Amino acid sequence: xxxxxxxxxxxxxxxxxxxxxxxxxxxxxxxxxxxxxxxxxxxxxxxxxxxxxxxxxxxxxxxxxxxxxxxxxxxxxxxxxxxxxxxxxxxxxxxxxxxxxxxxxxxxxxxxxxxxxxxxxxxxxxxxxxxxxxxxxxxxxxxxxxxxxxxxxxxxxxxxxxxxxxxxxxxxxxxxxxxxxxxxxxxxxxxxxxxxxxxxxxxxxxxxxxxxxxxxxxxxxxxxxxxxxxxxxxxxxxxxxxxxxxxxxxxxxxxxxxxxxxxxxxxxxxxxxxxxxxxxxxxxxxxxxxxxxxxxxx
Amino acid sequence: xxxxxxxxxxxxxxxxxxxxxxxxxxxxxxxxxxxxxxxxxxxxxxxxxxxxxxxxxxxxxxxxxxxxxxxxxxxxxxxxxxxxxxxxxxxxxxxxxxxxxxxxxxxxxxxxxxxxxxxxxxxxxxxxxxxxxxxxxxxxxxxxxxxxxxxxxxxxxxxxxxxxxxxxxxxxxxxxxxxxxxxxxxxxxxxxxxxxxxxxxxxxxxxxxxxxxxxxxxxxxxxxxxxxxxxxxxxxxxxxxxxxxxxxxxxxxxxxxxxxxxxxxxxxxxxxxxxxxxxxxxxxxxxxxxxxxxxx
Numbered sequence: 001x002x003x004x005x006x007x008x009x010x011x012x013x014x015x016x017x018x019x020x021x022x023x024x025x026x027x028x029x030x031x032x033x034x035x036x037x038x039x040x041x042x043x044x045x046x047x048x049x050x051x052x053x054x055x056x057x058x059x060x061x062x063x064x065x066x067x068x069x070x071x072x073x074x075x076x077x078x079x080x081x082x083x084x085x086x087x088x089x090x091x092x093x094x095x096x097x098x099x100x101x102x103x104x105x106x107x108x109x110x111x112x113x114x115x116x117x118x119x120x121x122x123x124x125x126x127x128x129x130x131x132x133x134x135x136x137x138x139x140x141x142x143x144x145x146x147x148x149x150x151x152x153x154x155x156x157x158x159x160x161x162x163x164x165x166x167x168x169x170x171x172x173x174x175x176x177x178x179x180x181x182x183x184x185x186x187x188x189x190x191x192x193x194x195x196x197x198x199x200x201x202x203x204x205x206x207x208x209x210x211x212x213x214x215x216x217x218x219x220x221x222x223x224x225x226x227x228x229x230x231x232x233x234x235x236x237x238x239x240x241x242x243x244x245x246x247x248x249x250x251x252x253x254x255x256x257x258x259x260x261x262x263x264x265x266x267x268x269x270x271x272x273x274x275x276x277x278x279x280x281x282x283x284x285x286x287x288x289x290x291x292x293x294x295x296x297x298x
Numbered sequence: 299x300x301x302x303x304x305x306x307x308x309x310x311x312x313x314x315x316x317x318x319x320x321x322x323x324x325x326x327x328x329x330x331x332x333x334x335x336x337x338x339x340x341x342x343x344x345x346x347x348x349x350x351x352x353x354x355x356x357x358x359x360x361x362x363x364x365x366x367x368x369x370x371x372x373x374x375x376x377x378x379x380x381x382x383x384x385x386x387x388x389x390x391x392x393x394x395x396x397x398x399x400x401x402x403x404x405x406x407x408x409x410x411x412x413x414x415x416x417x418x419x420x421x422x423x424x425x426x427x428x429x430x431x432x433x434x435x436x437x438x439x440x441x442x443x444x445x446x447x448x449x450x451x452x453x454x455x456x457x458x459x460x461x462x463x464x465x466x467x468x469x470x471x472x473x474x475x476x477x478x479x480x481x482x483x484x485x486x487x488x489x490x491x492x493x494x495x496x497x498x499x500x501x502x503x504x505x506x507x508x509x510x511x512x513x514x515x516x517x518x519x520x521x522x523x524x525x526x527x528x529x530x531x532x533x534x535x536x537x538x539x540x541x542x543x544x545x546x547x548x549x550x551x552x553x554x555x556x557x558x559x560x561x562x563x564x565x566x567x568x569x570x571x572x573x574x575x576x577x578x579x580x581x582x583x584x585x586x587x588x589x590x591x592x593x594x
Contacts, residue, residue, distance in 0.1 A: 015410045022578065119568065122568055199464075
């Protein structure tokens with residue numbers, strides 16, 4: 001049924017009117033701020049100030065010739081690809097498991113969902129308690145079973161800190177992958193598997209020929225989403241280690257925070273933030289190209 | 299399962315081998331499930347039971363498994379010795395404020411995006427998705443400058459508005475797809491029967507999308523309840539701290555704040571989240587899956 005023609009002008013007015021608060025708020029909270037960040041990155045902003053004289057690309061030159069930027073970039077890559085890789089792997093395994101029918105599956109699903117729902121600060125608190133070198137349960141088990149002789153410094157050693165942070169990140173966020181993949185697994189028609197079984201396909205062949213092709217597009221998109229979010233993750237890393245020890249877990253977001261709100265060098269912080277966005281954009285572009293390629297091949 | 303293979307027993311010559319396989323397979327599934335649930339659930343289990351241990355027991359090496367004595371001391375101390383109550387109230391204000399603001403503004407916007415296609419609207423809908431992916435740490439720099447300039451530093455209202463940076467795009471994107479699922483012809487027939495568009499929206503569409511509104515509301519609430527960076531940057535006084543910020547200042551000071559108190563506060567922060575989760579469990583799961591797959 002068509003809408004009466006004379007109401008079109010009224011519809012348009014209504015549409016723009018109801019949408020305008022959203023547009024206004026988003027411009028205020030992201031559009032204008034983006035302009036401000038770019039302008040700030042071109043200024044030399046003194047401590048305690050919010051703007052300053054324009055200095056061209058000086059802040060970018062500072063960042064690109066600074067050791068801290070490159071080491072943070074390196075830590076970001078280790079953190080992002082370490083955590084996303086494990087999240088995808090665990091997510092795949094757990095979603096295949098939860099796709100099986102078994103008793104108490106609802107309970108299992110709820111427990112596995114739980115880490116994703118609990119606040120980051122809670123996750124950090126619990127894991128810091130478990131990682132504690134003296135009263136922590138992890139060291140107690142490791143020492144008790146004789147696997148290690150002296151308690152492991154999970155967070156206070158530069159070698160272990162990144163691994164510990166990745167463990168917490170993976171525990172907190174892999175359920176997202178489980179949910180995304182489980183939705184697809186449940187949508188694969190059962191007849192395809194039944195037909196394959198009649199043809200004598202082994203479970204492995206069924207996975208390779210039926211499950212994987214269905215799963216791949218969403219798997220890649222989920223990996224992209226997780227990469228974008230882990231790239232910009234701040235709270236877990238900052239709260240677990242404060243970027244330490246000795247900058248060992250200072251990723252780009254942590255560096256931006258320190259530059260902006262500890263050193264109060266807004267120009268430099270903005271420049272690093274823009275560079276981080278460019279890197280993230282490049283990674284996303286590579287993913288999207290991969291996804292296009294995968295879709296064409298299927 | 300077993301009855302089905304029993305029924306087939308006459309037609310399948312290698313029935314015994316098949317059954318052995320199947321039993322093995324089922325046992326493996328259960329073992330894996332138990333292992334998975336134990337490994338993933340343990341930190342939460344540990345948090346809850348340790349919050350009921352008396353202070354002395356928390357510092358024993360090696361730690362006790364179940365508490366020798368279950369006590370509420372940690373919870374009592376939390377309210378007697380810290381500003382936990384204040385933080386909790388602040389967090390409630392911020393979370394409900396954020397949810398209300400983004401639902402009130404985004405609800406109408408999403409309806410409009412779903413029903414009309416005038417110039418620029420599709421581009422705006424796509425822009426919401428990009429905004430949702432923007433790094434928080436990039437946005438916090440300029441927002442801090444505005445907050446200082448407008449004299450809104452250290453206020454909860456600044457936090458509420460800043461949180462909508464992410465909850466508004468979420469609301470627009472999700473509610474639009476919920477509105478899309480309600481056929482416009484339903485509204486049109488109501489309008490032919492004499493309803494105004496607003497009346498049709500209220501009487502016909504709203505009841506149908508209510509589950510969507512509830513789950514988007516829960517998402518927004520959860521986001522604001524967990525939000526840490528904006529609070530860290532905007533809030534300075536003890537009376538305006540939210541829970542994540544308040545707790546963050548206790549972390550690393552375990553000489554001042556006992557682990558028992560920290561764990562008790564962790565349990566209490568988690569409770570609202572769990573309650574909301576149980577409330578919307580099914581739509582939450584499908585909504586998350588939607589969000590992941592529709593993420594272009």
